[in-house]
Amino acid sequence: MSAEERRESVIRAAMHEFARGGYYGTSTEVIAKRVGVSQPYLFRLFPNKQAIFVAAVARCTEDIRLVFEKATEGLGSEEAHRAMADAYIELIAEHPDKLQMQLQASLAVAAAEAAGETEFGEMVRAGWMRLWDTVHLALGADANETTGFMAHGMLINTLVALGFPPGHRVWEGCYPAGKGQGR
DSSP states (O other): OOHHHHHHHHHHHHHHHHHHHTTTTOOHHHHHHHHTOOHHHHHHHSSSHHHHHHHHHHHHHHHHHHHHHHHTTTOOHHHHHHHHHHHHHHHHHHOHHHHHHHHHHHHHHHHHHHTTOHHHHHHHHHHHHHHHHHHHHHTTTOHHHHHHHHHHHHHHHHHHHTTOOTTOGGGTTSOGGGTTTTO
């Protein structure tokens, strides 16, 4: 396996492990073990744990951005809105690590910034802004539509993370694709 392929394996493994254990609760040892490499080799690929985490967050955010981009190809803003909503609900249902990683990223940035480490948040926010821009353009560059879409996505994240079952009244008003599916 080439160093680049090994690096990709580390990013995938890190996303899985950080999604479940968070930044502070996940050791680089468990990531190295999951990939089948030594910790020293892991640190030849990445300078430190923070760089691994940022790479995992960036991959997660980019994966979501690409799902939105693909879902909206050739669509007008109203159709794009529904297509992105459906694609997102499907994505987090099929890949719960994507949801968990987003939540962990938010927590890690908040903790880092509370400790005065702003560079970490800046790196994570840069990826999030690429996601925002993709949604914004797909929705006709309408700030209100973009804000509503992103806010609704956060509501969906919260409902899924809290484990509200399909058909629960808190799902009323969610995108049609989410109704009764518990996603």
